[in-house]
Amino acid sequence: MTTVQSTAAETTATDEETVLVHHERGVAVITLNRPQVLNAVTRSMAVAYAAALREADADPDVRAIVVTGAGRGFCAGADLGVLRQGADAIRDFIPATEDLPDLALRLRKPVIAAINGPVAGIGFAYMLGSDIRYASRTASISTSFARLGLVAEYGTSWLLPRVIGTQHALDLLLSGRTIDAGEAARIGLVHQVTEPEELLARAVDHAADLAAHCxxxxxxxxxxxxxxxxxxxxxxxxxxxxxxxxxxxxxxxxxxxxxxxxxxxxxxxxxxxxx
CATH class of the missing domain: 1.10.12 (Lyase 2-enoyl-coa Hydratase; Chain  A, domain 2)
Structure with a gap:
């Protein structure tokens, strides 16, 4: 089992450990856990991730949430096995309305993303749905939709212009190009860039400060x-x-x-x- 290093005394896993949860200092740290495929999402994993978010929001002992990925990626998008199965399989992959990536926006508690590596597709929507975003210096971010013959998915066409402005949003969505953490910070897509080894600790410290003082x-x-x-x-x-x-x-x-x-x-x- 891949776990996130921390001082946590409690760790739980769901959906055959594709989503891990641990608690520390009033913070629930939720880790997407398919590191061998850069945490690419299956339908059951999307359901498990949404369930972990809702459970953290319902837990009185949790006051803030951090989301990250195991290994060297945050989330590379939908699992390629799903995409290769054709239109019907892709339609079936789409989570139920209550499990869509904007769920994080509907939670009562602040959600902080710790972006440790590549992000694309539904992973971009998960990242964008967080309230605050930290990125590793080695992270890479792409919407990817236009390069796959797709549209701006999961409400990103509504949310992204509100986060970074229309010009930057159109650039990222129309081009589907990959940007690095430095550019993401310059356009306001991420809050702060850190060294890889400091990323999770910085995000958890931020969340723990909210938990302790707000x-x-x-x-x-x-x-x-x-x-x-x-x-x-x-x-x-x-x-x-x-x-x-x-x-x-x-x-x-x-x-x-x-x-x-x-x-x-x-x-x-x-x-x-x-x-």
């Missing part, structure tokens, strides 16, 4: 605000924000944060309720 209710609300406001008119977004502000002023988390600051201690925010 209100889970605030994280859930802010994530929902940011993604939701992309579709709301400005006036509606402002009204929504004011309503949320009013509710937060009387919340337990504000009182706890102020008490913790006065007492010079780490706040003890309540976890999100299980789903």
């Amino acid at each position: 209100s889970p209710a605030s994280l859930a609300a802010i994530k929902s605000q940011v993604w939701g406001d992309l579709e709301r008119p400005r006036a509606e977004a402002l009204d929504h924000t004011l309503a949320l502000m009013n509710a937060s002023f009387g919340g337990d988390d504000l009182a706890e944060a102020l008490a913790a600051r006065a007492e010079k201690r780490t706040p003890g925010f309540a976890p999100l309720p299980p789903r």
Whole structure:
């Protein structure tokens, strides 16, 4: 079994270990685990990955999520065995609506991608669906769709322009070219580039900092605000924000944060309720 090195005391696996999960410091680290094929995705693996995300979101002990790949790749896309079987097999590969890559956007908890190697196809959609992205200096990223005679899949044509702007999005989607981590950082596709040996630790440290110091209710609300406001008119977004502000002023988390600051201690925010 390939595992991710960490200080985790608990590791579980699903779908014949094609998806691994371990927990540390309030963080669920989910690892795509078919390293021999750069973590290329089968249909059952897509289902298992979605299940791991939902389980982490439902677990009160988990406050942030990190997604990465085993071995030298993040996710090279759909398994070539599926693509070679023809149109019907490819249609059957598409996950159910609730398991599509945008699931990460619908979670209450922040999702951080640790991009350790090649990314393409559905792997690009998984990466793009995360809230924050770290990349190894050796990572390579491609949409790949146009070079396979396909369209911009899994909602990437909606999300990518919102992340990096229309010009950069059109360049990546129309060309299907491969970019390196440096270019990904320059166009805003990744948050930070690290040395390969530092990647997972940096991503987990970021997630653990959120877990230790930020209100889970605030994280859930802010994530929902940011993604939701992309579709709301400005006036509606402002009204929504004011309503949320009013509710937060009387919340337990504000009182706890102020008490913790006065007492010079780490706040003890309540976890999100299980789903």
